[in-house]
Amino acid sequence: MVAASSGNTFAKEIAIRKRISNIFNKREEDFPSLRDYNDYLEEVEDMTFNLIEGIDVAAIEAKIVKYQEENAEQIINARARKAEELAAAMKASMGNPAQAEPSDMGIGHTAQGQYAPALPGGGLAQPRPTGMQPVPVGGPHDPSHSYGxxxxxxxxxxxxxxxxxxxxxxxxxxxxxxxxxxxx
Known part of the structure; x- marks a missing residue:
């Protein structure tokens, strides 16, 4: 019973967080200062927490409806921007890095579309060597030695x-x- 109820709570929280993030989807660059952005994030998290816990739900729902009405164009623009970024990321993962814009998330792609972590200077990390065998702690492996x-x-x-x-x-x-x- 406890496991089922915690699973339902988790699913409820995920659903609420997804709904709220689709409505309150502003980014740092949408604000004049970092302080304003952090205040916005704190307000959104407070509303999310209160919805999850069932605290003052009617007032929060009214606030969400009002925000949606006042910021409908901004919400649609942010969703479109997110969709464009997702499409660019999908193109990059399909092996078309020339068509996709570079990501500032620290992930790069090789010419074959394989994942390679980006270095701080913007270059790609060297690939891991293949074909090398680990050396045992006691020294190089002696085929005549039987570990058994x-x-x-x-x-x-x-x-x-x-x-x-x-x-x-x-x-x-x-x-x-x-x-x-x-x-x-």
Missing amino acids: AEDEETVKLRAARAGGWTVELSKKRALEEAFSSIWI
Whole structure:
């Protein structure tokens, strides 16, 4: 019962947030200052929270209707701008980066349309090398060595070392714990 009710609450919150974001869709560049934009975001979040929690719903719904009437053109323009950006992103993901405008979201595309993270200077990161095998912690892999024949202690030590454990680390921790427990 609890899981079902939390799922319904989550679905309700998602629906409310989606509805509100489609109506209150202004961006930072739509405001004269960052302070005005942050005040707008705070007001929208307060209304969203109150709708989710069922606080003063009638007054908030009236405020939403009034806002929609007063800002209908701006809402439509913002939705169109969002649709254009989505279309450009879709073109870029389909392998047509020349037709799409560059995104300032830190994501670039290679000539084949594959994802490559963008570097701060605007270039693309180097691709990961392929065909290389990881080197085991104990040194280069010796094909004649059978890992299956190791005793249990060696297997545990190898796993611990792979996780970053060292004998020196163990000694240091034991000393810190011993001295931290001394009461003066």
